[in-house]
Amino acid sequence: MTRLDRFLDAFFNAKVMDKYLPDILAGTRLTIELAALIVLSGILTGLVLALLRSLGFRPLNWLIIFTVDLFRSLPPLVIIVLIYFGLPSAGLSPSSFVSTWLSLSLVLMAFAEEIFWAGIVSIPRGQWEAARSTGLGFGQALINVILPQALRLTIAPLTNRTIAITKGTALGTVVALHEILGMASSAVSNSYNPSPLMMGAAAYLVLFVPVVVGARWIETRFAWKR
Amino acid sequence: MPTPPIVSAKGVHKHFGHLHVLKGVDLEVADRELVFVIGPSGSGKSTLLRCLNRLEQPSAGSITVDGIDMLSPATDINHARQRIGMVFQSFNLYPHMTALGNVTLALRKVAGKSRAEADELGRAALERVGLADRATHRPLELSGGQQQRVAIARAIALEPRVMLFDEPTSALDPELVGSVLEVMRSLRESGMTMIVVSHEMGFARAAADRVLFMDHGLVVEEGTPAEIFESPRHERTRAFIGQIRRH
Numbered sequence: 001m002t003r004l005d006r007f008l009d010a011f012f013n014a015k016v017m018d019k020y021l022p023d024i025l026a027g028t029r030l031t032i033e034l035a036a037l038i039v040l041s042g043i044l045t046g047l048v049l050a051l052l053r054s055l056g057f058r059p060l061n062w063l064i065i066f067t068v069d070l071f072r073s074l075p076p077l078v079i080i081v082l083i084y085f086g087l088p089s090a091g092l093s094p095s096s097f098v099s100t101w102l103s104l105s106l107v108l109m110a111f112a113e114e115i116f117w118a119g120i121v122s123i124p125r126g127q128w129e130a131a132r133s134t135g136l137g138f139g140q141a142l143i144n145v146i147l148p149q150a151l152r153l154t155i156a157p158l159t160n161r162t163i164a165i166t167k168g169t170a171l172g173t174v175v176a177l178h179e180i181l182g183m184a185s186s187a188v189s190n191s192y193n194p195s196p197l198m199m200g201a202a203a204y205l206v207l208f209v210p211v212v213v214g215a216r217w218i219e220t221r222f223a224w225k226r
Numbered sequence: 227m228p229t230p231p232i233v234s235a236k237g238v239h240k241h242f243g244h245l246h247v248l249k250g251v252d253l254e255v256a257d258r259e260l261v262f263v264i265g266p267s268g269s270g271k272s273t274l275l276r277c278l279n280r281l282e283q284p285s286a287g288s289i290t291v292d293g294i295d296m297l298s299p300a301t302d303i304n305h306a307r308q309r310i311g312m313v314f315q316s317f318n319l320y321p322h323m324t325a326l327g328n329v330t331l332a333l334r335k336v337a338g339k340s341r342a343e344a345d346e347l348g349r350a351a352l353e354r355v356g357l358a359d360r361a362t363h364r365p366l367e368l369s370g371g372q373q374q375r376v377a378i379a380r381a382i383a384l385e386p387r388v389m390l391f392d393e394p395t396s397a398l399d400p401e402l403v404g405s406v407l408e409v410m411r412s413l414r415e416s417g418m419t420m421i422v423v424s425h426e427m428g429f430a431r432a433a434a435d436r437v438l439f440m441d442h443g444l445v446v447e448e449g450t451p452a453e454i455f456e457s458p459r460h461e462r463t464r465a466f467i468g469q470i471r472r473h
Contacts (some may be wrong), residue, residue, distance in 0.1 A: 003279040129281055130318035130377075133330035134384060144331060148322045 011057040013195040020187040028203045034101055034179060035207070041105040042165070043158070046112025053113070054142060062187055064113065069105030071110035076168045077215040099173035100179075108165045115157050116212045119150030158211040159215035163208055180204065230293075231421050232257050232388050233278060234386065240273050240443075247273045248284070249443035253421075255388070260420045262430040262451070265440035266466060267343035269424045274440070275390050278421070279310040292387045308336060311381030311419050315393040317373045319365035325376045326354060326361040329383050329386040337384060351383035353377070355409045371402030375409050389413065427455060439463045 001007070053064050071079070084099035094102065123146050131141035168183040184200030233255040240248040247270045255261050263271045276282040278289060280296055280303055289296040294306045319328050327350050333344035352358050355375035366372050376396055381389060391410070407429050414420060414433050424430070425456045430437055430451050437454040439446045439462075447460050458464045 123318075124227075124275070124318075126314060126318035127315050127320065130312075130314060130320070130380075131305055131331075132304075133279055133281060134380065135306075135313040135336035137303045137304050140335050143322050144335060149320075176420055 010193065011142070011191050011198050013191075013193055016187075016193045016195040017199055020183075020191065020199065022195060023183045023187055024180065024199045024203055026203060027178055027180040028207065030097075030177070031169050031179040031203075032175075034097065034169050034172070037101050037160055038104045038108055041101075042108025043112050045105070045109040047116050049109065049113040050116035050120060051142065053117055053144070055138075068113050069109040070187040071106045072114070074107075076103055076107050076165070077171050079106065079172065080171055080175060096172060096175040096177040099175055100169060100177050104165055104168050104171075107168070108162065111161045111165070112158060115154045115161065117148065118157075119152075122153060134202065136151050139208045146209055155219050156217060159212070161192070163211060167204070168209070228254050228383070229257050231255055232259075232292055234288075234290045234423065235274070235278065236268060236288045238274065238277055238289065238311035239285045240270070240277060240282060240455055241285045246284040247443050248268045248277070250287070251443070251445055253439075253445070255419060258417045258419055259435045260414055260422065260432040260433055262334040262437045262438060263423045264425060264430075264437060264454075264466070264470075265422065265446075270443040271440045272392050275312075275392050275421060275423055276337075277298045277311055278390060279307050281312075299391045304336065308332070308384045309387045311378075311379055311384065311389040313374070313389065313391045314375050315396050316396070317365070317370070319373055319376055319380075323366050325357060326378075328365070328376055329380045333383055334382070338346070347383055348379075349380040354382065355411070356405075369402060370398045371405040374398065374406045377410055377414070382418075388421065391420065391424065393423055393425075396426060422427055427470065431455065439466065441466070 036068050037177050049064050049068070053061050067213045080099055080103040083094060083103055084096060087094055087099075120142075127145055127149070130140055132138075132144040136144065169177075169179050173182040173185065178183070184196040187196035188194050229252040233253065235251060237250050238251045238253075239246070249270075251270070251274055253261075253274070262272065265271045273282055277284045278291065278296070280289075284297065287297075287377040291306065292309050294309070296303070296306060319325075320331070323331065326345065329348040329351050330341075330344040331337075333339045333347055334341060337344075339347065349358060349361060352361055355378050357372060357375055357379065360368060360372060360376070363400055365376065368376065378394075394410070395406050398406065403426070407426060410420070410429070411433055412423070422430075422434070434451050436448060437447040437451050439454060439458070439460070441462050447454070447458065447463055454463065455467055459465055
Protein backbone atom coordinates (compact mmCIF):
# COMPACT_ATOMS: atom_id res chain seq x y z
CA MET A 1 0.00 0.00 0.00
CA THR A 2 1.41 3.37 -0.94
CA ARG A 3 1.05 6.36 1.33
CA LEU A 4 -1.62 7.76 -0.94
CA ASP A 5 -3.57 4.54 -0.83
CA ARG A 6 -3.37 4.53 2.95
CA PHE A 7 -4.60 8.08 3.02
CA LEU A 8 -7.49 7.37 0.67
CA ASP A 9 -8.40 4.22 2.55
CA ALA A 10 -8.55 6.18 5.80
CA PHE A 11 -10.34 9.33 4.68
CA PHE A 12 -12.18 8.46 1.51
CA ASN A 13 -13.03 4.80 2.01
CA ALA A 14 -15.71 4.02 -0.56
CA LYS A 15 -17.17 1.08 1.30
CA VAL A 16 -17.54 3.01 4.55
CA MET A 17 -18.88 6.04 2.75
CA ASP A 18 -21.46 3.99 0.92
CA LYS A 19 -22.60 2.36 4.13
CA TYR A 20 -23.02 5.56 6.10
CA LEU A 21 -24.28 7.83 3.32
CA PRO A 22 -27.95 7.48 4.41
CA ASP A 23 -27.02 8.46 7.98
CA ILE A 24 -25.11 11.51 6.84
CA LEU A 25 -27.99 12.51 4.54
CA ALA A 26 -30.48 12.17 7.40
CA GLY A 27 -28.17 14.27 9.56
CA THR A 28 -27.91 16.86 6.82
CA ARG A 29 -31.66 17.09 6.54
CA LEU A 30 -32.00 17.60 10.24
CA THR A 31 -29.25 20.25 10.24
CA ILE A 32 -30.96 22.11 7.38
CA GLU A 33 -34.29 22.14 9.19
CA LEU A 34 -32.70 23.20 12.45
CA ALA A 35 -30.52 25.88 10.81
CA ALA A 36 -33.46 27.31 8.87
CA LEU A 37 -35.53 27.55 12.04
CA ILE A 38 -32.69 29.17 13.98
CA VAL A 39 -32.04 31.75 11.26
CA LEU A 40 -35.72 32.58 11.02
CA SER A 41 -36.48 32.90 14.72
CA GLY A 42 -33.09 34.34 15.72
CA ILE A 43 -33.03 37.12 13.13
CA LEU A 44 -36.71 38.00 13.51
CA THR A 45 -36.58 38.26 17.29
CA GLY A 46 -33.29 40.18 17.03
CA LEU A 47 -34.92 42.67 14.68
CA VAL A 48 -37.94 43.04 16.94
CA LEU A 49 -35.69 43.73 19.94
CA ALA A 50 -33.71 46.34 17.97
CA LEU A 51 -36.94 48.06 16.93
CA LEU A 52 -38.23 48.02 20.50
CA ARG A 53 -34.90 49.44 21.66
CA SER A 54 -35.18 52.33 19.21
CA LEU A 55 -38.32 53.48 21.04
CA GLY A 56 -35.93 54.75 23.72
CA PHE A 57 -37.94 53.47 26.69
CA ARG A 58 -35.27 53.22 29.39
CA PRO A 59 -36.43 50.29 31.58
CA LEU A 60 -37.21 48.23 28.48
CA ASN A 61 -33.81 49.05 27.01
CA TRP A 62 -32.02 47.97 30.18
CA LEU A 63 -33.85 44.66 29.97
CA ILE A 64 -32.96 44.24 26.29
CA ILE A 65 -29.31 45.14 26.85
CA PHE A 66 -29.08 42.75 29.82
CA THR A 67 -30.62 39.88 27.83
CA VAL A 68 -28.50 40.52 24.80
CA ASP A 69 -25.27 40.81 26.77
CA LEU A 70 -26.11 37.63 28.65
CA PHE A 71 -26.62 35.53 25.53
CA ARG A 72 -23.63 37.05 23.82
CA SER A 73 -21.36 36.14 26.72
CA LEU A 74 -22.52 32.62 27.54
CA PRO A 75 -20.98 29.83 25.45
CA PRO A 76 -23.78 28.32 23.32
CA LEU A 77 -22.86 24.87 24.62
CA VAL A 78 -23.64 25.96 28.18
CA ILE A 79 -27.04 27.30 27.10
CA ILE A 80 -27.89 24.05 25.31
CA VAL A 81 -26.92 21.97 28.35
CA LEU A 82 -28.80 24.29 30.73
CA ILE A 83 -31.98 24.11 28.68
CA TYR A 84 -31.84 20.38 27.96
CA PHE A 85 -30.85 19.24 31.44
CA GLY A 86 -32.13 22.20 33.47
CA LEU A 87 -35.64 22.78 32.18
CA PRO A 88 -36.93 19.32 33.15
CA SER A 89 -36.63 20.39 36.80
CA ALA A 90 -39.05 23.19 35.91
CA GLY A 91 -41.46 20.60 34.55
CA LEU A 92 -40.53 21.12 30.91
CA SER A 93 -38.72 18.48 28.91
CA PRO A 94 -37.62 19.96 25.61
CA SER A 95 -36.26 17.47 23.08
CA SER A 96 -32.66 17.72 21.96
CA PHE A 97 -33.92 19.37 18.76
CA VAL A 98 -35.95 21.97 20.63
CA SER A 99 -33.16 22.61 23.13
CA THR A 100 -30.62 23.24 20.39
CA TRP A 101 -33.04 25.34 18.38
CA LEU A 102 -34.00 27.47 21.37
CA SER A 103 -30.42 27.96 22.56
CA LEU A 104 -28.95 28.95 19.22
CA SER A 105 -31.96 31.14 18.42
CA LEU A 106 -31.36 33.06 21.63
CA VAL A 107 -27.68 33.48 20.78
CA LEU A 108 -28.42 34.58 17.22
CA MET A 109 -31.17 36.89 18.51
CA ALA A 110 -28.66 38.58 20.81
CA PHE A 111 -26.04 39.11 18.13
CA ALA A 112 -28.61 40.08 15.50
CA GLU A 113 -30.12 42.67 17.86
CA GLU A 114 -26.70 44.27 18.33
CA ILE A 115 -26.04 44.26 14.58
CA PHE A 116 -29.45 45.76 13.74
CA TRP A 117 -29.09 48.29 16.52
CA ALA A 118 -25.65 49.33 15.29
CA GLY A 119 -27.15 49.74 11.82
CA ILE A 120 -30.02 51.87 13.10
CA VAL A 121 -27.85 54.23 15.15
CA SER A 122 -25.35 54.60 12.32
CA ILE A 123 -27.94 56.39 10.18
CA PRO A 124 -27.37 60.15 10.51
CA ARG A 125 -29.79 62.12 12.67
CA GLY A 126 -30.58 64.29 9.67
CA GLN A 127 -32.44 61.38 8.08
CA TRP A 128 -34.77 61.18 11.06
CA GLU A 129 -35.21 64.94 11.09
CA ALA A 130 -35.97 65.19 7.39
CA ALA A 131 -38.56 62.42 7.68
CA ARG A 132 -40.15 63.79 10.83
CA SER A 133 -40.18 67.35 9.43
CA THR A 134 -42.40 66.20 6.57
CA GLY A 135 -44.88 64.79 9.07
CA LEU A 136 -43.87 61.13 9.14
CA GLY A 137 -44.43 59.57 12.55
CA PHE A 138 -41.70 57.79 14.47
CA GLY A 139 -42.69 54.36 13.17
CA GLN A 140 -43.15 55.57 9.60
CA ALA A 141 -39.72 57.22 9.62
CA LEU A 142 -38.18 54.08 11.09
CA ILE A 143 -39.78 51.70 8.58
CA ASN A 144 -39.53 53.81 5.42
CA VAL A 145 -36.36 55.81 5.90
CA ILE A 146 -34.09 54.44 8.62
CA LEU A 147 -34.52 50.67 8.40
CA PRO A 148 -33.95 50.26 4.64
CA GLN A 149 -30.63 52.07 5.02
CA ALA A 150 -29.71 50.27 8.24
CA LEU A 151 -30.51 46.80 6.89
CA ARG A 152 -28.15 47.27 4.01
CA LEU A 153 -25.31 47.90 6.44
CA THR A 154 -26.20 44.83 8.47
CA ILE A 155 -26.12 42.22 5.70
CA ALA A 156 -22.40 41.43 5.85
CA PRO A 157 -21.97 41.17 9.65
CA LEU A 158 -25.31 39.42 9.94
CA THR A 159 -24.33 36.77 7.40
CA ASN A 160 -21.05 36.06 9.16
CA ARG A 161 -22.74 35.75 12.51
CA THR A 162 -25.55 33.64 11.12
CA ILE A 163 -23.14 31.17 9.56
CA ALA A 164 -21.05 30.96 12.73
CA ILE A 165 -24.11 30.30 14.88
CA THR A 166 -25.85 27.84 12.56
CA LYS A 167 -22.64 25.83 12.43
CA GLY A 168 -23.16 25.63 16.18
CA THR A 169 -25.91 23.10 15.44
CA ALA A 170 -22.99 20.62 15.77
CA LEU A 171 -23.10 21.36 19.51
CA GLY A 172 -26.40 19.49 19.56
CA THR A 173 -24.35 16.28 19.69
CA VAL A 174 -23.91 16.80 23.44
CA VAL A 175 -27.65 16.32 23.90
CA ALA A 176 -27.69 13.42 21.43
CA LEU A 177 -29.03 15.36 18.47
CA HIS A 178 -28.59 13.39 15.25
CA GLU A 179 -27.33 16.24 13.10
CA ILE A 180 -24.48 15.98 10.58
CA LEU A 181 -21.58 15.91 12.99
CA GLY A 182 -23.36 13.61 15.45
CA MET A 183 -24.12 11.14 12.68
CA ALA A 184 -20.59 11.38 11.29
CA SER A 185 -18.82 10.86 14.58
CA SER A 186 -20.94 7.89 15.58
CA ALA A 187 -20.26 6.43 12.12
CA VAL A 188 -16.55 7.00 12.72
CA SER A 189 -16.64 5.09 16.00
CA ASN A 190 -18.68 2.26 14.49
CA SER A 191 -16.51 1.85 11.39
CA TYR A 192 -13.11 2.67 12.93
CA ASN A 193 -12.62 4.85 9.87
CA PRO A 194 -12.71 8.69 9.63
CA SER A 195 -14.25 8.76 6.13
CA PRO A 196 -17.74 9.70 7.43
CA LEU A 197 -16.16 12.84 8.88
CA MET A 198 -15.11 13.81 5.36
CA MET A 199 -18.68 13.27 4.21
CA GLY A 200 -19.83 15.46 7.09
CA ALA A 201 -17.38 18.17 6.02
CA ALA A 202 -18.67 17.93 2.46
CA ALA A 203 -22.25 18.24 3.74
CA TYR A 204 -21.35 21.43 5.64
CA LEU A 205 -19.76 22.88 2.49
CA VAL A 206 -22.80 22.04 0.39
CA LEU A 207 -24.96 23.66 3.05
CA PHE A 208 -23.07 26.88 3.71
CA VAL A 209 -21.39 27.82 0.44
CA PRO A 210 -24.78 28.73 -1.10
CA VAL A 211 -25.53 30.86 1.97
CA VAL A 212 -22.29 32.81 1.54
CA VAL A 213 -22.85 33.23 -2.19
CA GLY A 214 -26.46 34.24 -1.59
CA ALA A 215 -25.42 36.85 0.96
CA ARG A 216 -22.93 38.31 -1.48
CA TRP A 217 -25.67 38.54 -4.08
CA ILE A 218 -28.00 40.31 -1.64
CA GLU A 219 -25.23 42.73 -0.74
CA THR A 220 -24.69 43.80 -4.35
CA ARG A 221 -28.41 43.81 -4.98
CA PHE A 222 -28.99 46.33 -2.19
CA ALA A 223 -25.95 48.47 -2.83
CA TRP A 224 -26.39 51.97 -4.15
CA LYS A 225 -23.84 54.45 -5.29
CA ARG A 226 -22.00 56.18 -2.47
CA MET B 227 -57.17 95.26 9.68
CA PRO B 228 -53.77 93.52 9.62
CA THR B 229 -53.87 89.78 8.97
CA PRO B 230 -52.86 87.63 11.91
CA PRO B 231 -49.28 86.36 11.72
CA ILE B 232 -48.66 82.90 10.23
CA VAL B 233 -45.88 82.27 12.69
CA SER B 234 -45.95 83.63 16.19
CA ALA B 235 -43.32 82.69 18.76
CA LYS B 236 -43.35 84.31 22.18
CA GLY B 237 -40.75 84.12 24.92
CA VAL B 238 -39.11 81.01 23.52
CA HIS B 239 -36.40 79.55 25.75
CA LYS B 240 -34.28 76.50 25.03
CA HIS B 241 -31.81 74.83 27.36
CA PHE B 242 -29.42 72.07 26.33
CA GLY B 243 -28.28 70.84 29.72
CA HIS B 244 -26.46 73.81 31.24
CA LEU B 245 -26.44 75.67 27.95
CA HIS B 246 -29.06 78.39 27.64
CA VAL B 247 -29.34 78.62 23.85
CA LEU B 248 -32.51 80.69 23.46
CA LYS B 249 -33.19 83.30 26.12
CA GLY B 250 -36.69 84.48 25.39
CA VAL B 251 -37.08 85.02 21.66
CA ASP B 252 -40.15 86.66 20.14
CA LEU B 253 -40.84 86.30 16.44
CA GLU B 254 -43.87 87.18 14.35
CA VAL B 255 -44.00 86.48 10.65
CA ALA B 256 -46.84 87.73 8.48
CA ASP B 257 -48.38 85.92 5.54
CA ARG B 258 -46.13 86.08 2.44
CA GLU B 259 -43.32 87.64 4.42
CA LEU B 260 -39.68 86.62 4.00
CA VAL B 261 -37.70 86.97 7.19
CA PHE B 262 -33.95 86.51 7.27
CA VAL B 263 -32.19 85.47 10.45
CA ILE B 264 -28.48 86.17 10.72
CA GLY B 265 -26.02 85.90 13.55
CA PRO B 266 -22.76 84.30 14.62
CA SER B 267 -22.60 80.54 15.01
CA GLY B 268 -23.96 79.51 18.37
CA SER B 269 -26.29 82.51 18.47
CA GLY B 270 -29.32 80.18 18.52
CA LYS B 271 -30.72 80.95 15.07
CA SER B 272 -30.87 77.33 13.91
CA THR B 273 -32.29 76.24 17.25
CA LEU B 274 -35.01 78.87 16.92
CA LEU B 275 -35.91 77.52 13.49
CA ARG B 276 -35.97 73.95 14.79
CA CYS B 277 -38.22 74.96 17.66
CA LEU B 278 -40.78 76.32 15.22
CA ASN B 279 -41.59 72.82 13.88
CA ARG B 280 -40.69 71.23 17.21
CA LEU B 281 -37.68 69.30 15.98
CA GLU B 282 -36.40 70.80 19.23
CA GLN B 283 -38.75 71.00 22.17
CA PRO B 284 -38.59 74.55 23.61
CA SER B 285 -38.02 74.73 27.36
CA ALA B 286 -40.53 77.57 27.69
CA GLY B 287 -42.60 79.92 25.58
CA SER B 288 -45.38 79.58 23.05
CA ILE B 289 -45.33 78.89 19.33
CA THR B 290 -48.27 79.17 16.98
CA VAL B 291 -48.07 78.31 13.30
CA ASP B 292 -51.05 78.92 11.03
CA GLY B 293 -53.30 79.01 14.08
CA ILE B 294 -52.00 75.74 15.52
CA ASP B 295 -50.54 75.72 18.99
CA MET B 296 -47.36 73.80 18.25
CA LEU B 297 -46.50 73.07 21.87
CA SER B 298 -49.89 71.82 23.02
CA PRO B 299 -49.95 68.12 23.86
CA ALA B 300 -53.32 67.98 22.08
CA THR B 301 -51.76 69.00 18.77
CA ASP B 302 -51.14 66.24 16.24
CA ILE B 303 -47.56 67.24 15.55
CA ASN B 304 -47.21 65.05 12.47
CA HIS B 305 -50.25 66.70 10.95
CA ALA B 306 -49.05 70.17 11.90
CA ARG B 307 -45.61 69.60 10.40
CA GLN B 308 -47.14 69.20 6.94
CA ARG B 309 -47.83 72.94 7.06
CA ILE B 310 -44.21 73.75 7.85
CA GLY B 311 -41.66 72.77 5.24
CA MET B 312 -38.05 72.54 6.27
CA VAL B 313 -34.84 72.56 4.27
CA PHE B 314 -31.59 71.55 5.95
CA GLN B 315 -28.00 72.58 5.48
CA SER B 316 -26.99 68.98 4.70
CA PHE B 317 -30.01 68.28 2.40
CA ASN B 318 -30.82 65.02 4.23
CA LEU B 319 -32.25 63.34 1.16
CA TYR B 320 -33.02 59.65 1.55
CA PRO B 321 -30.14 57.96 -0.32
CA HIS B 322 -32.04 54.73 -0.98
CA MET B 323 -34.82 56.46 -2.91
CA THR B 324 -34.97 58.29 -6.22
CA ALA B 325 -35.58 62.03 -6.33
CA LEU B 326 -39.25 61.35 -6.98
CA GLY B 327 -39.32 58.80 -4.15
CA ASN B 328 -37.94 61.41 -1.79
CA VAL B 329 -40.60 63.90 -2.79
CA THR B 330 -43.54 61.49 -2.71
CA LEU B 331 -42.87 59.58 0.52
CA ALA B 332 -44.70 62.00 2.81
CA LEU B 333 -47.38 62.62 0.19
CA ARG B 334 -48.24 58.93 0.32
CA LYS B 335 -47.61 58.17 3.98
CA VAL B 336 -48.76 61.40 5.61
CA ALA B 337 -51.05 63.18 3.16
CA GLY B 338 -52.64 59.84 2.21
CA LYS B 339 -52.33 60.25 -1.57
CA SER B 340 -52.38 57.26 -3.86
CA ARG B 341 -49.14 56.44 -5.63
CA ALA B 342 -50.43 57.90 -8.89
CA GLU B 343 -51.60 61.13 -7.26
CA ALA B 344 -48.37 61.42 -5.28
CA ASP B 345 -46.27 60.84 -8.39
CA GLU B 346 -48.15 63.55 -10.23
CA LEU B 347 -47.74 66.05 -7.38
CA GLY B 348 -44.13 64.96 -6.93
CA ARG B 349 -43.32 65.53 -10.59
CA ALA B 350 -44.95 68.95 -10.42
CA ALA B 351 -42.82 69.82 -7.39
CA LEU B 352 -39.64 68.65 -9.15
CA GLU B 353 -40.72 70.71 -12.15
CA ARG B 354 -40.94 73.80 -9.94
CA VAL B 355 -37.33 73.38 -8.85
CA GLY B 356 -36.23 72.69 -12.43
CA LEU B 357 -35.45 69.01 -11.94
CA ALA B 358 -38.28 67.24 -13.79
CA ASP B 359 -35.65 65.36 -15.80
CA ARG B 360 -33.95 64.04 -12.65
CA ALA B 361 -36.97 62.25 -11.14
CA THR B 362 -35.45 58.78 -11.40
CA HIS B 363 -31.98 59.75 -10.19
CA ARG B 364 -30.69 58.80 -6.77
CA PRO B 365 -29.41 61.62 -4.55
CA LEU B 366 -25.80 60.54 -4.94
CA GLU B 367 -26.09 60.86 -8.71
CA LEU B 368 -27.00 64.53 -8.27
CA SER B 369 -24.86 67.58 -7.57
CA GLY B 370 -25.16 69.32 -4.21
CA GLY B 371 -27.25 72.09 -5.72
CA GLN B 372 -29.59 69.58 -7.34
CA GLN B 373 -29.88 67.64 -4.08
CA GLN B 374 -30.85 70.76 -2.22
CA ARG B 375 -33.46 71.57 -4.86
CA VAL B 376 -34.91 68.07 -4.51
CA ALA B 377 -35.04 68.72 -0.76
CA ILE B 378 -36.96 71.93 -1.45
CA ALA B 379 -39.32 70.02 -3.75
CA ARG B 380 -39.85 67.42 -1.00
CA ALA B 381 -40.96 70.21 1.35
CA ILE B 382 -43.13 72.25 -1.05
CA ALA B 383 -44.88 69.17 -2.43
CA LEU B 384 -46.86 69.09 0.82
CA GLU B 385 -48.02 72.67 0.14
CA PRO B 386 -46.85 74.10 3.44
CA ARG B 387 -47.98 77.52 4.71
CA VAL B 388 -44.45 78.42 5.71
CA MET B 389 -41.00 77.25 4.71
CA LEU B 390 -38.00 77.13 7.04
CA PHE B 391 -34.54 77.23 5.50
CA ASP B 392 -31.64 76.31 7.77
CA GLU B 393 -28.46 77.54 6.06
CA PRO B 394 -29.61 76.03 2.74
CA THR B 395 -26.50 77.06 0.79
CA SER B 396 -23.75 76.69 3.40
CA ALA B 397 -22.78 73.17 2.33
CA LEU B 398 -22.68 74.02 -1.37
CA ASP B 399 -19.77 74.82 -3.64
CA PRO B 400 -19.95 78.51 -4.57
CA GLU B 401 -20.91 77.83 -8.20
CA LEU B 402 -23.94 75.79 -7.09
CA VAL B 403 -25.37 78.38 -4.69
CA GLY B 404 -27.03 80.38 -7.46
CA SER B 405 -29.34 77.59 -8.60
CA VAL B 406 -30.69 77.10 -5.07
CA LEU B 407 -31.17 80.84 -4.49
CA GLU B 408 -32.95 81.01 -7.84
CA VAL B 409 -35.47 78.41 -6.66
CA MET B 410 -35.92 80.25 -3.37
CA ARG B 411 -36.50 83.48 -5.27
CA SER B 412 -39.24 81.92 -7.42
CA LEU B 413 -40.79 80.45 -4.30
CA ARG B 414 -40.76 83.89 -2.80
CA GLU B 415 -42.44 85.32 -5.89
CA SER B 416 -45.17 82.71 -5.65
CA GLY B 417 -46.03 84.20 -2.26
CA MET B 418 -44.54 81.60 0.07
CA THR B 419 -43.93 82.70 3.64
CA MET B 420 -40.30 81.99 4.41
CA ILE B 421 -37.93 82.11 7.36
CA VAL B 422 -34.35 81.81 6.22
CA VAL B 423 -31.26 81.32 8.34
CA SER B 424 -28.42 82.24 6.01
CA HIS B 425 -25.60 84.65 5.41
CA GLU B 426 -26.36 85.18 1.73
CA MET B 427 -26.48 88.96 2.07
CA GLY B 428 -27.05 89.58 -1.60
CA PHE B 429 -30.15 87.41 -1.55
CA ALA B 430 -31.31 89.00 1.72
CA ARG B 431 -30.98 92.46 0.25
CA ALA B 432 -32.91 91.50 -2.87
CA ALA B 433 -35.64 89.37 -1.37
CA ALA B 434 -36.01 89.80 2.40
CA ASP B 435 -38.70 91.96 3.96
CA ARG B 436 -37.02 91.90 7.32
CA VAL B 437 -33.69 90.86 8.78
CA LEU B 438 -33.21 89.71 12.36
CA PHE B 439 -29.81 89.75 13.98
CA MET B 440 -29.40 87.20 16.77
CA ASP B 441 -26.60 86.86 19.27
CA HIS B 442 -26.27 84.83 22.48
CA GLY B 443 -29.81 83.51 22.24
CA LEU B 444 -31.54 86.85 21.80
CA VAL B 445 -32.78 88.97 18.90
CA VAL B 446 -30.43 91.95 19.16
CA GLU B 447 -32.10 94.02 16.49
CA GLU B 448 -34.29 93.76 13.44
CA GLY B 449 -35.15 95.92 10.49
CA THR B 450 -35.23 96.11 6.73
CA PRO B 451 -32.19 94.71 4.92
CA ALA B 452 -30.99 98.24 4.27
CA GLU B 453 -31.28 99.20 7.93
CA ILE B 454 -29.45 96.13 9.20
CA PHE B 455 -26.75 95.95 6.56
CA GLU B 456 -26.11 99.67 6.01
CA SER B 457 -26.80 101.32 9.35
CA PRO B 458 -27.04 98.80 12.19
CA ARG B 459 -27.81 100.41 15.51
CA HIS B 460 -25.98 97.94 17.74
CA GLU B 461 -22.26 97.55 18.03
CA ARG B 462 -22.52 93.73 17.92
CA THR B 463 -24.54 93.86 14.71
CA ARG B 464 -22.05 96.24 13.15
CA ALA B 465 -19.12 93.98 14.08
CA PHE B 466 -20.88 90.92 12.67
CA ILE B 467 -21.89 92.59 9.41
CA GLY B 468 -18.32 93.81 9.03
CA GLN B 469 -17.08 90.26 9.50
CA ILE B 470 -19.30 88.62 6.91
CA ARG B 471 -18.56 91.45 4.46
CA ARG B 472 -14.87 90.69 4.61
CA HIS B 473 -15.50 87.11 3.46
